[in-house]
Amino acid sequence: MKAAILPLLLLAQTVSDPASRVGSGRIQGGWEYVWACYAIAWGAIILYTFSLWLRRPDRE
Amino acid sequence: MRKWLRPAVGVLGFAMLAVGAWFGLVKAPPDREMGDVYRIIYVHVPCFWMAFLAVTLNFACSALYLIKGSWKLDALAESSAEVGVLFGATGLTLGSIWARPTWGVWWTWDPRLTTAAIMLVSYAGYLALRRFVEDPERRAVWSAVVAIIAFADVPIIWYSVQWWKSQHQIQSSPKTVDPQMVFALRWNALAMLALLIFFIWSRYRIALRDRQQEVALPDALPPARTTPVQASGALK
Amino acid sequence: MRSTAVAQVGRKRPIVPRLFTETVLILGKDLILEWRTRTRLNALIFFSFATLLMFSFALGPDTKLLKENAGGYFWLAILFSSVLALGESFRIERENASLDGLRLVPIDAKAIFLGKALGNALLLVLLGILLLPVMVALYGVTVAMGIGRLFAVLALGSMAISWPGTVYSAIASNARARDVLLPLLLFPLVLPALLAAVKATGLVLHGDPMLQLGSWLGLLIAFNLIYWALGLALFPQVIED
Amino acid sequence: MGQIPPAVEVNDVSKRYGTRWALARLSFAVARGGSLLLTGSNGSGKTTLLRTIATAIRPTAGTIRVLGLDTREDRQQVRERVALLSHTSFLYEDLTAEQNLRLLGRLIEADFPSSRIESLLERVGLAHRAKHPVRQFSAGMRKRLAIARLLLKAPSVALLDEPFGELDPEAVIEMEKTIAELQSSGTTIVLATHLVEQGLNLCRERLHLSEGRAVAA
Numbered sequence: 001m002k003a004a005i006l007p008l009l010l011l012a013q014t015v016s017d018p019a020s021r022v023g024s025g026r027i028q029g030g031w032e033y034v035w036a037c038y039a040i041a042w043g044a045i046i047l048y049t050f051s052l053w054l055r056r057p058d059r060e
Numbered sequence: 061m062r063k064w065l066r067p068a069v070g071v072l073g074f075a076m077l078a079v080g081a082w083f084g085l086v087k088a089p090p091d092r093e094m095g096d097v098y099r100i101i102y103v104h105v106p107c108f109w110m111a112f113l114a115v116t117l118n119f120a121c122s123a124l125y126l127i128k129g130s131w132k133l134d135a136l137a138e139s140s141a142e143v144g145v146l147f148g149a150t151g152l153t154l155g156s157i158w159a160r161p162t163w164g165v166w167w168t169w170d171p172r173l174t175t176a177a178i179m180l181v182s183y184a185g186y187l188a189l190r191r192f193v194e195d196p197e198r199r200a201v202w203s204a205v206v207a208i209i210a211f212a213d214v215p216i217i218w219y220s221v222q223w224w225k226s227q228h229q230i231q232s233s234p235k236t237v238d239p240q241m242v243f244a245l246r247w248n249a250l251a252m253l254a255l256l257i258f259f260i261w262s263r264y265r266i267a268l269r270d271r272q273q274e275v276a277l278p279d280a281l282p283p284a285r286t287t288p289v290q291a292s293g294a295l296k
Numbered sequence: 297m298r299s300t301a302v303a304q305v306g307r308k309r310p311i312v313p314r315l316f317t318e319t320v321l322i323l324g325k326d327l328i329l330e331w332r333t334r335t336r337l338n339a340l341i342f343f344s345f346a347t348l349l350m351f352s353f354a355l356g357p358d359t360k361l362l363k364e365n366a367g368g369y370f371w372l373a374i375l376f377s378s379v380l381a382l383g384e385s386f387r388i389e390r391e392n393a394s395l396d397g398l399r400l401v402p403i404d405a406k407a408i409f410l411g412k413a414l415g416n417a418l419l420l421v422l423l424g425i426l427l428l429p430v431m432v433a434l435y436g437v438t439v440a441m442g443i444g445r446l447f448a449v450l451a452l453g454s455m456a457i458s459w460p461g462t463v464y465s466a467i468a469s470n471a472r473a474r475d476v477l478l479p480l481l482l483f484p485l486v487l488p489a490l491l492a493a494v495k496a497t498g499l500v501l502h503g504d505p506m507l508q509l510g511s512w513l514g515l516l517i518a519f520n521l522i523y524w525a526l527g528l529a530l531f532p533q534v535i536e537d
Numbered sequence: 538m539g540q541i542p543p544a545v546e547v548n549d550v551s552k553r554y555g556t557r558w559a560l561a562r563l564s565f566a567v568a569r570g571g572s573l574l575l576t577g578s579n580g581s582g583k584t585t586l587l588r589t590i591a592t593a594i595r596p597t598a599g600t601i602r603v604l605g606l607d608t609r610e611d612r613q614q615v616r617e618r619v620a621l622l623s624h625t626s627f628l629y630e631d632l633t634a635e636q637n638l639r640l641l642g643r644l645i646e647a648d649f650p651s652s653r654i655e656s657l658l659e660r661v662g663l664a665h666r667a668k669h670p671v672r673q674f675s676a677g678m679r680k681r682l683a684i685a686r687l688l689l690k691a692p693s694v695a696l697l698d699e700p701f702g703e704l705d706p707e708a709v710i711e712m713e714k715t716i717a718e719l720q721s722s723g724t725t726i727v728l729a730t731h732l733v734e735q736g737l738n739l740c741r742e743r744l745h746l747s748e749g750r751a752v753a754a
Contacts, residue, residue, distance in 0.1 A: 396623075403644055
């Protein structure tokens with residue numbers, strides 16, 4: 001049973017552990033990190049814009 | 061100041077950032093060592109630059125406030141600190157994500173990240189202080205003092221972390237050499253600069269409104285009596 | 297102008313000695329107060345002992361690790377105690393608005409800054425001296441480079457905490473949530489000084505084969521000079537309304 | 538210009554706390570050696586006014602001159618000539634009565650004679666408690682020590698905020714005597730009190746405050 005999923009476990013580990021990718025010369029993939037960063041940056045900026053709009057001084 | 065200028069700067073910033081994202085995610089080639097992960101740099105590094113700009117503005121306003129004492133300077137100092145914390149926190153989060161695929165850890169004691177983290181706590185303290193003092197005049201003076209003291213710490217933290225790190229190992233940073241990479245970085249930085257101006261400007265208007273509600277402006281003085289009451293007894 | 301009785305009481309002394317005598321008076325007053333409330337002082341000392349002890353428990357009985365990082369625990373104990381000492385230093389001034397009383401004497405605000413900061417530094421040095429034997433006993437450290445150098449590091453580090461700490465305590469003592477505000481403002485600020493003090497202490501304890509002590513001491517001295525100057529310039533603004 | 542400026546000159550002074558005006562465009566003057574009684578209910582601005590004249594707080598608008606000196610520009614000189622008897626005693630709780638006075642004395646004058654401290658404590662009837670920390674004092678004793686603190690400074694202008702508060706009837710008479718003595722030695726007095734009767738005995742003029750404004754009593 002355990003032996004059967006061992007390759008899968010190893011694979012999962014390789015994918016989830018980015019350090020293992022460093023050795024190969026060029027980091028492969030990693031797009032999920034890039035997307036996360038752009039999403040966070042945009043999210044922060046949009047949320048802040050919204051908070052500024054909520055606090056706008058010319059609101060009656 | 062024309063009414064449409066401020067929103068125009070904001071729209072320009074957002075548009076430029078959208079184009080910048082296309083430059084960064086599609087147009088720019090992958091890095092030789094970092095592959096596609098390096099594309100984080102196009103949002104991460106401008107964030108730190110903007111945070112530093114905002115904090116420098118905060119310092120300038122605070123120092124000037126102690127000399128000149130104008131509510132506008134105080135309001136501008138408050139705005140720039142808040143926007144600086146926004147960009148600093150974003151930049152720090154991105155830096156932490158960046159470290160994960162690059163060095164295999166969520167956090168590294170890189171001088172830039174470390175200095176940014178400490179300054180973030182410092183300016184969070186600055187904003188907390190502003191909340192915790194009711195008297196507007198005292199708040200302005202005290203937060204100006206704190207801002208000056210905190211800003212003077214930036215180079216000290218930087219050098220101390222560098223010395224501290226140099227005794228262990230030096231982390232290599234990726235080098236961006238491709239002209240397209242340089243252009244994309246500059247474009248994104250300009251986009252963020254437009255957003256920075258828009259944010260500080262908008263926040264400044266809010267801060268100024270808050271000051272006007274709590275501070276006595278000369279025209280808000282209570283009306284004078286037509287016949288001033290003297291101390292009883294012939295005087296003056 | 298009519299010469300009043302007060303004007304003749306002899307206030308015409310040169311400025312520098314006056315700042316000096318006022319500083320000494322404020323320092324002396326704070327030391328007397330410290331002594332008269334020594335129950336509190338004792339509690340503070342035991343608090344710092346307890347902090348050192350806690351580090352041993354938190355890290356487990358790994359003697360080597362404890363010994364290696366002894367300087368860090370030592371300075372953290374001093375830093376935590378400093379927050380309490382600094383807070384107290386302005387609590388006594390707030391009790392009957394004594395700080396207003398001092399301002400109206402009048403007294404040079406710089407003297408209040410210097411007196412209070414030196415008093416706090418002195419207290420931290422004393423605390424450090426008392427903590428030293430405890431550290432030796434708990435962590436099994438030996439002082440490799442002589443007690444004189446350790447003392448120099450202790451004095452520089454304590455002053456480095458006290459200059460900005462005095463300014464921040466004067467501010468925080470008048471704000472809401474002052475207990476949170478002081479460490480929130482002070483800890484990130486003194487971090488480089490703490491780093492330098494910890495490194496220098498470690499080198500003094502374990503020896504300095506690569507001659508790094510000088511640069512850390514230099515950093516401490518620079519930190520002291522910068523915040524001493526900033527404190528002198530900014531403290532008067534803090535306490536004047 | 539040849540005219541001697543008054544002891545206290547308050548010119549269109551306002552002070553704002555939050556959204557409330559503690560003082561609203563107040564103007565008056567007290568001649569040298571004169572005495573002014575401030576009356577008014579709680580929160581009418583008496584304390585704020587005295588603290589503003591004493592330079593403990595800055596007015597939001599308007600100017601105050603003490604003996605011709607501007608409280609903004611010549612703060613330290615004003616402070617040398619003014620003493621404030623406040624609600625808060627300015628005393629250090631854990632110093633003795635003697636130590637409290639000695640600290641003040643030495644801050645004013647480096648070699649302040651201790652004989653003067655003894656005679657001051659004698660005068661306010663605290664000689665027997667000279668070595669006791671203020672923490673053990675009753676409210677009345679604190680008040681008396683605070684008055685000793687004021688006398689030690691020998692001010693040209695004495696600002697007295699509720700000097701009779703927390704005193705027993707005997708001590709009130711003592712206090713009246715002390716204030717009268719201050720007056721006869723040429724000190725200008727500004728006195729704020731609830732006890733209008735005592736105040737009227739002591740002061741030549743009266744100013745009634747209501748919501749930070751001067752009104753007819």
